[in-house]
Amino acid sequence: MANIIIAPGKYIQGQGELDRIGAHIRPLGQRAFVLIGRSGYERMGERLEAGFRAGGCEVHFECFDGECSRTEIERMKAAMARLEADVVVGVGGGKVLDTAKALAYYGGKPVAVVPTSASTDAPCSSLSVLYHDDGVFDRYLQLPSNPNIVLVDTDVVSKAPVRLLVSGMGDALSTWFEARAAADARAVSNAGGQATNAALVLARACYDTLLADGLKAKLAVERRVCTRAVENIIEANIYLSGLGFESGGLAAAHAIHNGLTVAPETRGMYHGEKVAFGTLAQLVLQNAPMDQIEEVLGFCNSVGLPTTLAGLGLADADMETIRAVAEAACVPGGCIYNMPMEITADKVCAAILTADALGRQYK
Template identity: 35%
Template structure:
């Protein structure tokens, strides 16, 4: 099987990136559709208009405040069809960036992403998630090519409330353990290919940087001030995490989102919280030693991540709930990227047992 490593065309991070955006957009064309939510539009429109005017880039704004559903995407495509555009600039959080990807997928135009929060690593990746009307995951779309540019203005991201950064940390935290499992099990990465060692190395370094800088960076969140710790953490959460999962592969922690999105309480939680819980279950399945489990549970408690289903918002944890989580999880493609301690394929009983064991460790 071929090894495949993928990445955005260029990743740019700094405190003045918004003011320089026009220069980068001009490399991709002269007319851009900007997919953005109403709040962020009010926050940055003047600055974005100014930088693009200097570079002779025309902007057409489409506000997207809805959900990433088939209907939401269809409405976005209809609005964009009225504009002849060379590129798409997706600005904001995960929803707007995924909406921009969906538009790029059908139009074939260049995609530039500009995150205003670091709540996940969507800005660097080629895939996007579509939900149904009940906020249950219905499909994962894949761009043929990765974003052309990822423009990360850390001054903007430093203004966002703490909970957004915490969600991004939670999402990135899992990547080392998932990439290691994918590599160990002979699984496939997000390109349907053999995992790249480069992706594994980035996922491991991502985890190291998170453990070193998460707590001081979280203390800065919402202040607008960019410290060295904050800058390093943003690079880990957006770039290292994104490249680590796409080229290194995913495993149980992300597979569990398929099951968790089916049960009340957990389905309302952000992606980062779901996968953070999924990581703890994966570590139990791996039969990790008490020292690592204790360290991870302590870290989760200090920064405010869920350590069990109750903390994830599930009101009643019983057999039927555990089965509702386990069955869809094992049907997820990433679940195959796992080497069970027993040596065979992971079973429902093993997964339910791990969830029960985690409840016992944390109550």
């Protein structure tokens, strides 16, 4: 089987790049259909419109309804067709961007994504995570290509709530461990082949950057400033993690995240917060060395990522709930089977409970 690595057509990161959005987008099309959340439009609508027009682009804004679901994608498709737009632009968080990517795919248009936080590694990927209208995980939509452009204005991202940056660190935290597990299992990655050495190097660089700069970046963003550490963490959360997970592979950490979505108590938690706990549970599942587990626990506690079920809103969860989470993590064909070992719901349930015990003891 071939080794394959994939990436967005262009990754742009810097201060003030939102003001140059039209110049960046115009090579893709002149009539932009911009998918954006209502609060994002209130904060940035005028600035975005000025940036598009300065680059010679017409622009139409459509407000996102809040869930990356098939219902929302169909609504956007109808609106885009009426306007005869020739390029899709997603501006916002992970679900907005995933919806924009799916919309561009179904509409046969190029797509640019503009994350307003570094809360997930979704921007760079050729993947959209679909949910049902009630927020329960539906399925992964594998797209034929990565976004044409990923545009990151670090001034905007560094002023987003610090919890979003920390959540992105939780998502990025899993990248190295999942890619390494998938490589050990010789699993097929989202790129359609086995991991290249380059993908594994990027995944490891992502983890090393988190350990080196994660706490410094959190403290800076709490003060609404953008330092070199913040720039490094933004790149790790979005680019290194995005390429590392997609061309390296997903495994138990993301599968356990998917399982956690069936518990209503976790609905208020961000994607990366659940993935961080899933990473800890994956290490337990692998019986990783204690010094590795302690390093992950120490990092999570330093930046404020959850390491216990209580931290996810499941302090009072009974065994029936934990069992349901484990079974949902083990759906046939899921990424948990990229682990280099036999997987059963019983083993995943035990790993979740042991991870919770380790988290409580380490605190």
